[in-house]
Structures are given as C-alpha cells and as structure tokens.
Amino acid sequence: MTPAARLSAAIECLDDVLAGENAERVLTNWARGHRFAGSKDRAAIRDHVFDALRCKRSYGWLGGAGEARPSGRQLMIGALRAQGVDPDTLFCDDRFAPRPLTAEERVAPPALDGAPRGVRLDCPDWLLPLYQESLGEETDAALMLLRQRSDVFLRVNIRKSTLGYALELLSDDGIEAVPHPLSETALKVTRGARAVARSQAYLTGVVELQDAGSQAIIDGLPLEDGMSVLDYCAGGGGKSLAMGARAALTLTVHDVDPARMQDIAPRASRAGIAVTTARKADLAPSYDLVLCDVPCSGSGAFSRSPQGKWALTQARLDRLAALQAEILEEVAPRVRPGGVLAYATCSLFAAENAGQIAGFLARHDAFELIRQRQISPLEGGDGFFYATLRRAG
Numbered sequence: 001m002t003p004a005a006r007l008s009a010a011i012e013c014l015d016d017v018l019a020g021e022n023a024e025r026v027l028t029n030w031a032r033g034h035r036f037a038g039s040k041d042r043a044a045i046r047d048h049v050f051d052a053l054r055c056k057r058s059y060g061w062l063g064g065a066g067e068a069r070p071s072g073r074q075l076m077i078g079a080l081r082a083q084g085v086d087p088d089t090l091f092c093d094d095r096f097a098p099r100p101l102t103a104e105e106r107v108a109p110p111a112l113d114g115a116p117r118g119v120r121l122d123c124p125d126w127l128l129p130l131y132q133e134s135l136g137e138e139t140d141a142a143l144m145l146l147r148q149r150s151d152v153f154l155r156v157n158i159r160k161s162t163l164g165y166a167l168e169l170l171s172d173d174g175i176e177a178v179p180h181p182l183s184e185t186a187l188k189v190t191r192g193a194r195a196v197a198r199s200q201a202y203l204t205g206v207v208e209l210q211d212a213g214s215q216a217i218i219d220g221l222p223l224e225d226g227m228s229v230l231d232y233c234a235g236g237g238g239k240s241l242a243m244g245a246r247a248a249l250t251l252t253v254h255d256v257d258p259a260r261m262q263d264i265a266p267r268a269s270r271a272g273i274a275v276t277t278a279r280k281a282d283l284a285p286s287y288d289l290v291l292c293d294v295p296c297s298g299s300g301a302f303s304r305s306p307q308g309k310w311a312l313t314q315a316r317l318d319r320l321a322a323l324q325a326e327i328l329e330e331v332a333p334r335v336r337p338g339g340v341l342a343y344a345t346c347s348l349f350a351a352e353n354a355g356q357i358a359g360f361l362a363r364h365d366a367f368e369l370i371r372q373r374q375i376s377p378l379e380g381g382d383g384f385f386y387a388t389l390r391r392a393g
C-alpha cells in the first residue's frame, strides 16, 4: 500500500472508532476485510489510528475542526500538519489516496500555541484539575508524554536469567534493549520491538512484556521466600508472574472474571513459576501478602489505551472509586495479622490513589501505612500508584 492508501484506511477506521467502536476491534475487522494488506501496512495504519486517538484534540484543531468533534479525515489532515507535512502531498488524485483538500480545508488553522490548554495537551478539560491535583508543576510535561507512543519494556525473569544473558539472547533475534532505571528488572527496547513475541527470549520465558512502572510496583513489595501471596485482581497475571519471579512464593491468583486469567497457566509454565488459580470460595482464610491491582481509570496509561481518555466520565470515575473501596474491604480480612495489604492502580488521580488509602485507613485502625508512591510518566514508563499497609500483629 502507498502511504496515501494507508491514510485512507486510517481515516475509514477512525470514523468507526469516533462513532463509538473499539479501536482494536475496528483494526482487526479492517485487516480481515483487506487481506492484501501486509504486516507493515497494518502496523502503519494502527500507528496512524492510535496516534490520532492520543492527540485527538490537537489534531482536530490542526485539521480545522476547532474544538468540535473531528472526523477521521480532519484528524489525519491535522496529523500531517503536526508533523510539518503539507496535506496536499497525500490528499490527492492518486488511486486509493484520500480525495484532495477542499478550499475550506486548505485554509491554515489558528496556531496550536494559541489553542486552549486542554487542546494543546490533548486532555478533556474536566480531567485537567484532577491531573493538576496530583502532578502539580509536572502536569503539562506529564500530559505531553501521555500523548506520545509509549516505549516497549521487557521484564527480565530473574528466576531464569540475568539481564546480561537476556540482552544477548534478544540481540541474537535482532532486538536491542537497554536497562531502565525505574526497575532493576526492566529493559527498554530500542530496536526490533515488533519481533519480541517471536523471539527465543520471550518464548523461553526469559523476558515478559511489562511496563517499567508496573515492575517498579513489584520492586516495592516486601516479598520473601516462603510467603503465601494472593493476587486478588490477577487479570492476565502480569503482576503475579513478576511477584513469583522475585521470591519463592506460594502464589494464589484470583479474579472476579476467571476468563481474564486464561493465559496465566501457559505464561507461568513458560516462566517456570507455580501458581494456583482460585475462585473466591476456594481462597484460604488469610495470606502473608495480598495484592489488589484494582480496576481504575487508566489515567496513567492513556498513551497505551488512548480511547479510555475520551470515554471516561465523572460517573464512571465515581463507580470505579466505589469499586476500589469495596475491593479493599473484601481483601482486608484475608491479610493475616502482621501481614501486608498492597494496593495498586495505573491511575494518577488522588481519588483512586492516596484518597482511597486515606479512606481505608480511616475505616481500619488495625492497618498502618508502610509506604505509598506515585510513579510519574516523567520517570519513563506509564503512571502508576501503589501503597503497602501492615495489619497489626
């Protein structure tokens, strides 16, 4: 496909996404209906779509939509202008290219510098004060990072490998990576990211795909050999496996939606880690450490899941905060006296983080805060928060 044909495809996909469909599903359906498109075409179209979703307000502005809801076409015109490319070079009479710009579309939009802050930072206006509350002076710099593509990070499985060995193995498959200061197990991929899932290092469980911030959370947990640990919101098991690699644990994984845990068994066997999957009724009365990596707004990870940025509402945020408090209540009795309750989100909002912990501590005299930490996108990975609390012995 030509670059212009890829733009046409991205416009088609974006119009479906803007109408409310899920971006991943739209891209998968597009690929099914266009079998002639190769992997490079699909990757380029995907990048166009996700870049435009990250930068929806600024690209819309540059595409002539002002502050109104943009079309896919306006987003792609804006994307080209943001890169300093004249849209006329790709919106042209070539076969499969998007049709040429109209006279109205060709009128240069007002400079982005003069646009409202939420447009410049690609952030819904109502979320700006929420970010400001937790990030303060760093808000604008952090939001600028959330509108860029995230880096690809690997976690070296220290149960199986050293960083040096993992780097050698990756290099054999043409993948280059460098250690990252956020976590001693983290590698940032600098070349060949798309080849990771086919690499020997990945297939033999030497590395896993995991954000560096997520790894930093596990570094902050007081894990020791012999501990019994419950991962109460295990999902696909990213944090479970990272905990299991840290220490020889008796590791139980649980999720209210068991279907979400279907990949844990094969991932665990690849990583050489034993886990037991448990329904609620099968859980032990108590554990040395219980982690709840709760559902959240994802406001620290909008660069990875940009649709969430535009779909979030105050009502949904309130429902999430209520669910987080409920989960904390559910897990508190499962922490043995003297044991640790760990709470984590990929959010940057106080109501889901420090506010949630303060509320829990006010309701539970038996718990005291050991530490809490907000991990900023300025540290290089996604934004996260975690807290550890000790139950009185």
Ligand SMILES: C[S@@+](CC[C@H](N)C(=O)[O-])C[C@H]1O[C@@H](n2cnc3c(N)ncnc32)[C@H](O)[C@@H]1O
Pocket: 232, 233, 234, 235, 236, 237, 238, 239, 240, 254, 255, 256, 257, 260, 293, 294, 295, 296, 327
């Ligand atoms: C942020 S995700 C977990 C991600 C996972 N820990 C990882 O690192 O890959 C939150 C998970 O919480 C689960 N969940 C939601 N409500 C729950 C509840 N009441 N009890 C247990 N799990 C719940 C969701 O199904 C979802 O898989």
